[in-house]
Amino acid sequence: MAQTLPLALLQQAQTRGSAIALRYKRLGIWHARSWSELAQDVGRLAAALHQRGFGRHDDLLIISQARSEALLLALAAQWLGGSVTLLDPERDNRALLARLRPSFVLAEALDAVQQVRHADLPPRVLLFLDGRGLNAGEGKGLSAYADLFSGVAAEPPVCATEPAAIAFVFHADTHGPSLRLSHAQLLGGARKLVAREHLSGAEEALAARVFAASGQARYLLAPWLCAGFCLNFPEAMATRDTDRRELGPTLVLGTRESYARLEQWARERLPLPGTLGYRLYRWAMVPEAQAFRRWLGYWLIRRPLLDVLGMSRLRVPLLVGPALSQESAAFFGALGIHPGNWQEPSARQEPADTRIPLISQSV
Amino acid sequence: MSATTESELLRLDDISLSFKGVKAITSISFAVKAGEICALIGPNGAGKSSLLNVINGVYQAQSGIVTYAGQARRRMRPHQAAERGIARTFQNIALFKGMSVLDNVLTGRNLKLRSSWIEQVLRLGRAPREDDEQRRRAEKIIEFLRIHPWRHVLVGKLPYGLQKRVELARALAAEPRLLLLDEPMAGMNAEEKDEMSQFIRDINREFGTTVVLIEHDIGVVMGLCDHVVVLDYGRKIGDGTPEQVRANPDVIAAYLGTRRSRAESH
Numbered sequence: 273m274a275q276t277l278p279l280a281l282l283q284q285a286q287t288r289g290s291a292i293a294l295r296y297k298r299l300g301i302w303h304a305r306s307w308s309e310l311a312q313d314v315g316r317l318a319a320a321l322h323q324r325g326f327g328r329h330d331d332l333l334i335i336s337q338a339r340s341e342a343l344l345l346a347l348a349a350q351w352l353g354g355s356v357t358l359l360d361p362e363r364d365n366r367a368l369l370a371r372l373r374p375s376f377v378l379a380e381a382l383d384a385v386q387q388v389r390h391a392d393l394p395p396r397v398l399l400f401l402d403g404r405g406l407n408a409g410e411g412k413g414l415s416a417y418a419d420l421f422s423g424v425a426a427e428p429p430v431c432a433t434e435p436a437a438i439a440f441v442f443h444a445d446t447h448g449p450s451l452r453l454s455h456a457q458l459l460g461g462a463r464k465l466v467a468r469e470h471l472s473g474a475e476e477a478l479a480a481r482v483f484a485a486s487g488q489a490r491y492l493l494a495p496w497l498c499a500g501f502c503l504n505f506p507e508a509m510a511t512r513d514t515d516r517r518e519l520g521p522t523l524v525l526g527t528r529e530s531y532a533r534l535e536q537w538a539r540e541r542l543p544l545p546g547t548l549g550y551r552l553y554r555w556a557m558v559p560e561a562q563a564f565r566r567w568l569g570y571w572l573i574r575r576p577l578l579d580v581l582g583m584s585r586l587r588v589p590l591l592v593g594p595a596l597s598q599e600s601a602a603f604f605g606a607l608g609i610h611p612g613n614w615q616e617p618s619a620r621q622e623p624a625d626t627r628i629p630l631i632s633q634s635v
Numbered sequence: 636m637s638a639t640t641e642s643e644l645l646r647l648d649d650i651s652l653s654f655k656g657v658k659a660i661t662s663i664s665f666a667v668k669a670g671e672i673c674a675l676i677g678p679n680g681a682g683k684s685s686l687l688n689v690i691n692g693v694y695q696a697q698s699g700i701v702t703y704a705g706q707a708r709r710r711m712r713p714h715q716a717a718e719r720g721i722a723r724t725f726q727n728i729a730l731f732k733g734m735s736v737l738d739n740v741l742t743g744r745n746l747k748l749r750s751s752w753i754e755q756v757l758r759l760g761r762a763p764r765e766d767d768e769q770r771r772r773a774e775k776i777i778e779f780l781r782i783h784p785w786r787h788v789l790v791g792k793l794p795y796g797l798q799k800r801v802e803l804a805r806a807l808a809a810e811p812r813l814l815l816l817d818e819p820m821a822g823m824n825a826e827e828k829d830e831m832s833q834f835i836r837d838i839n840r841e842f843g844t845t846v847v848l849i850e851h852d853i854g855v856v857m858g859l860c861d862h863v864v865v866l867d868y869g870r871k872i873g874d875g876t877p878e879q880v881r882a883n884p885d886v887i888a889a890y891l892g893t894r895r896s897r898a899e900s901h
Contacts, residue, residue: 299774300737300786404841510784 275435276455278351280497285311296340297507315428317348320420328353336380353432357441366390367446462494475501477523516582525590557606644669650699659685672846674856677866683849691716722811732791740773743808796827816848
């Protein structure tokens, strides 16, 4: 049984190498990577980071939304025994960056690059994903993520990480305590989740903002490597509702707020009150109706609504944090979706810092 | 006629245009350097849109020469202008409202198609590969202008500001060297204008596209453009950098209405 995240990846590559590990959307088209391709990519990235001086005591700081490139580079840093600090690109991280003084940074776009540059001590290596607005050759150590793949040694370095090593670090604010999660903690919790929810390699999970909060690492990333299901990345945060509809995931993870946002999104698209369509919707959403009414309501209203929400194949709706509001619970309950709370025991033993978001907006 | 320099993409020499005896443009000359953002400003009826129409061949000037990419000509049809890399947007949105955003942007790629109609109909030869390439290029523009959340939405259902962006995307899909924008920010609020200005700046920087635009918001023009040409009653009254134009007494007079009072004082 793999004891670290990179070893879990290698195990999946060995046992189910041709299965799809990851799917991401670029320029309107879905692209897929198998477990063996993913392991190769991570190995090459590990070699590239190693060439740039990244070692087992180093930390890679990532400022990015959910993007497959960021996930791969995080695994590559962990492959080398290093840790990964994850910051939300939508926050002002300048003060925190000035305190952390990171040496290795992956910044998603110009805004994040500018935040990093604001720090007194520039990082040794500053990688970017989206070069829009950046001038070529500007700044020492600045290079494109895509360039990591050119001129890399054929053989990746040996996977050097240990179970007790820190995999991810999260910061609530500039001066608050950090939350540090080891490989062992992550995988231990993930195995419990996989067993409890009977997750298998057949699941399709949607990952929006994988790196924004600790809950994503605990309840999505680590279970993904344990169970070997497919992790899908939307094209952008703005397209996640469309992308969910196209994918029809079987596993989603969200908070009270993210489920409420989705409920609101659906309600805005309902027929206007007083119309025949609205009365039909109300008729079909009554929870304890007779069998015929349930059946007809499902095919006339609830099934099309589930399709619009991208939840018609949903099997495991996870909820992290506080329970849904009564309205949201009733709305999703009528659709047959009952998000259950999930708090792994290990999470309760860690420093209780409520300011560190468990998860944000993944549904 | 003045000689064009290598850095000039567009040069207008002594252009005049009239409609049934009404002079819309009178002896206008100016040059636009490759890679610059040039604004045409002036009060309503100054001849700005007519001048754009002369540049891309919708109107034929009665006199004068338009030199584009080193080639001088007296007459050019709009399709020839498009083939030579001139694209434009319109003051009143001219999109296919019943088509999706993606399909509208793809229409901007029509001139780039090389397969014959029979190949297209039968999906033979170059057609399938070319379709994939057209889609990829259109998607790049769609992503660049951040309209991907609406790529499959009918254009008629989009708000005005987004429709303006789709129109810009369609023009950009033709991979123009010269982009003519007729009031790209008309009817927009301050936030939308900021956003559109940023997109125009990005297009200019990332693709090296030369831009000639008409805009009424002087604040936007001064912040966005490298070069400003001021028209008034079909004549050019100012031409220079935003700072030069701002200090030009004729421009101040035209915009602030001080011409009469100055004349009276003489």
